[in-house]
Amino acid sequence: MTEGEDLAARVRLGPYHERAGIELLRLAPGEVDVALTAAEHDLNAAGLVHGGVIAGLADTACGLAVRAALEPGLLQVTAQLSVAYLAPAPLGRIVARGRALRVGRRAAYAEADVEDGGGTLLARAAATFVVLPEARGGRAAAR
16 A cells, blocks of 8 residues: 555544535545535525635635545544634635644644635635544444
């Protein structure tokens, strides 16, 4: 198994991502690009893409970037997520580019930029993570 195959086996999407329509576009050590296509069901009462959709995509980008930087046998759990909303998100393609900036054996920090299909910066996110040992089945080990 090559390093790229090993990384792809460890960094995968789950049921939440499938339900939300999130796709993994790019994967590299400590970096990921994820995307979704915002549809009518993602709109808030003002007719804009709901901030929670943007936050979920940003959290996914940050979390998977950390996951892509962790040693095998460890996983991450979001401890804090901060999202600065910079422009309203229209319907259509939204991409989040996550990068792990600091990854240790107990904690990690990542950031993500969220853009629309035209490259407009919609939001910038920062997240901290608790790093835990992975139990069988890919979940955090019980403490």
